[in-house]
Amino acid sequence: MANPKYEEWLTPEGLTLLEGWARDGLTNEQIASNMGVAESTLYKWKNEQVEISEALKKGKEVADYQVENALFKRALGFRYVEVTREHGEIVKEVTKEVAPDTTAAIFWLKNRKPHEWRDKQEISHTGKMDHRLDVTGLTTEELRRLAQLDD
Structure with missing residues (x-):
């Protein structure tokens, strides 16, 4: 029911x-x-x-639209007027500028243009990778030194 x-x-x-x-x-x-x-x-x-x-x-x-608009505005930077009041009357108006926000711009671009702005880049390799290291003639001490280089 x-x-x-x-x-x-x-x-x-x-x-x-x-x-x-x-x-x-x-x-x-x-x-x-x-x-x-x-x-x-x-x-x-x-x-x-x-x-x-x-x-x-x-x-x-x-x-969502409000947040998108705020993010976009922040990414580009903007100007606004700051009004100072005393006893209800306007004392002064000052135009201030907010610099573009790099983090907001990167976030916007990574989400709007992911193929161009994602962190992980796809790289493909064609051809052979046939490299071999011949260590048959090396002493034990030389092999140990080579092994320590990888650390």
Whole structure:
């Protein structure tokens, strides 16, 4: 027998709450807690009720876009106006500049252009590798010295 409790979350108010919590960056665990259900119940309802799944997805997309935009802005650097107020009145406005953030730029490029910016480069070698070291004429002492070079 199905638990009809999910029905309260299918109302316009319930769906707006779910979308808002997702937009605010809450995890599924936190959203389930706010709903008064176990996280497993939330996953079940998401699978069974398209409206719940879509509300959460829509809210998370908004948050993701905001983070993407902030990362992009940080990667490029930006200017902003700092306003100083005393007793509610503007005393001065100063334009400040935030330098581009190399880490943000690298992160952006590694994710947006992984074939060109990933750390691991694929290098293929064609041809023979037929090199052999002849140690038959070496003394035990010479072999020991060679072995120590590898350390």
